[in-house]
Amino acid sequence: MSEELNQNETAAETPAEVAPVVETETAPAPEAEVAPQEPAAEEAVATPTPTQPQVIVQRERGFSHYVGFALLSVLCICFYFMPGIAITFAISLIPGISLGAVAAWTFSAIFSVIAWAIFKMKIKGFKKSFYFYIGLCVLVFILLTVIEILTEETNVFAKIFALLCGAA
Numbered sequence: 001m002s003e004e005l006n007q008n009e010t011a012a013e014t015p016a017e018v019a020p021v022v023e024t025e026t027a028p029a030p031e032a033e034v035a036p037q038e039p040a041a042e043e044a045v046a047t048p049t050p051t052q053p054q055v056i057v058q059r060e061r062g063f064s065h066y067v068g069f070a071l072l073s074v075l076c077i078c079f080y081f082m083p084g085i086a087i088t089f090a091i092s093l094i095p096g097i098s099l100g101a102v103a104a105w106t107f108s109a110i111f112s113v114i115a116w117a118i119f120k121m122k123i124k125g126f127k128k129s130f131y132f133y134i135g136l137c138v139l140v141f142i143l144l145t146v147i148e149i150l151t152e153e154t155n156v157f158a159k160i161f162a163l164l165c166g167a168a
Helices: 002-026 029-046 063-080 082-092 101-122 126-150 156-165
Strands: none
Touching: 063 082, 063 126, 082 101, 082 126, 082 156, 101 126, 101 156, 126 156
């Protein structure tokens, strides 16, 4: 009987000694459980059952969405060419020089690309030179806005718009 008690005590002590090992092994167990669930979830998404209908909700875009997108595109292009547009506008103010819309856009594009190339040559890195060029565009826009506000008779933006549309 004493041998049985000794065996029971040894058996009782053995799980206590194994318990810390089991605790360390249980920590990775949730990771093992998570990993099999991911492929099962992917399989469930990849193969829909015929009893579950798929509903695709697509909101239709109205006319105003496309008009807004076109306006933003034109404004972005004008903003990018702002330094060239300002130089072309200054040239068009010289008496005796008349520019059409195509010539104004061409000169604006050429002047803007030259301005950007100067920034690209002087500043190392495409991203940094692009940021400086955008800063120049903002500065030119602020300068034109200040001229528009301070001189009521100039109407800078109206004249620039007329120049680029060919109405000047």
